[in-house]
Amino acid sequence: MPDSPYFVVRGSDIQGKGAFATKAIRKGTRVIEYTGQIIPEDEADRRYDDSKMKRHHTFLFQMCDGAVAIDAAVGGNDARFINHSCDPNCEPVEDRGRIFIEAIRSIKVGEELTYNYGLTGEGDEHDDWKEKYRCNCGAPNCSGNMLIKPKKKRVVKKAAKKKAGK
Ligand SMILES: C[S@@+](CC[C@H](N)C(=O)[O-])C[C@H]1O[C@@H](n2cnc3c(N)ncnc32)[C@H](O)[C@@H]1O
Ligand SMILES: [Zn+2]
Incomplete structure (x- = not known):
């Protein structure tokens, strides 16, 4: 059974495997929860040491400005x-x-599902950061890498509170 009723996982032109819509998805639909083990930043750094990676690859979702992360591995x-x-x-x-x-x-059937990772990693610590974090999304507005500018901290939108009695 797939983990989401909205997509399947298969090879992607962006990188490795990706998630592809199996049905039309309406704006605002929750397609899946990002699950995994919640770990502090130092443990995330220990598990995924950027300086030892030729190309950045993790299953982390950073939260609280990077203080904790969900490790989906x-x-x-x-x-x-x-x-x-x-x-x-x-x-x-x-x-x-x-x-x-x-x-x-x-989102149409067959479209690849994506979100902006908004990585705040200190990529520019490494001389090879442009290569390490290179983005292959193919969008006309592609910034060239998966990092956001250090001053623009990632803000994860909070879900709207449900009205009382609903
Ligand atoms: C959570 S995984 C996504 C699944 C991944 N494609 C795989 O097969 O394991 C995140 C990793 O996928 C790669 N990735 C995701 N989006 C990318 C993009 N736009 N350009 C290059 N690599 C990307 C990066 O290595 C990133 O660290
Ligand atoms: Zn891009």
Whole structure:
């Protein structure tokens, strides 16, 4: 059984495996929760040492400005295969400490699901950071890498509170 009723995982032109819509998805649909083991930043750095990687590759979802992360390699689901894009069709939303991936526009069958990783890693510490974090999303507005500018901290949108009595 797939982990989401909305997509399957298969080879992607962006990188490795990706998530592809199996049905039309409406804007605002929660396609999957990003699950895994919640670990502090130092443990995440220990597990995924950028300086030892030729190309940045992790299954981490950074939260709280990077203070903690969800490591989807441990107990995670198919959300870990959703690739980054500079022109994404989904976004992560925090709802009571949990992260959900939501469609930000309508998505057609066969389209690859993506969100902007908004990585705040100190990529420019390494001489080879441009190569290490190179983005292959193919979007016309691609910034060339998966990092966001250090001053623009990642903000994960909070889910709207439900009205009382609903
Ligand atoms: C959570 S995994 C996504 C699934 C990945 N494609 C795989 O097969 O394991 C995140 C990793 O995928 C790669 N990736 C995702 N989006 C990318 C992109 N736009 N350009 C290049 N690599 C990307 C990076 O190595 C990143 O660290
Ligand atoms: Zn890009």
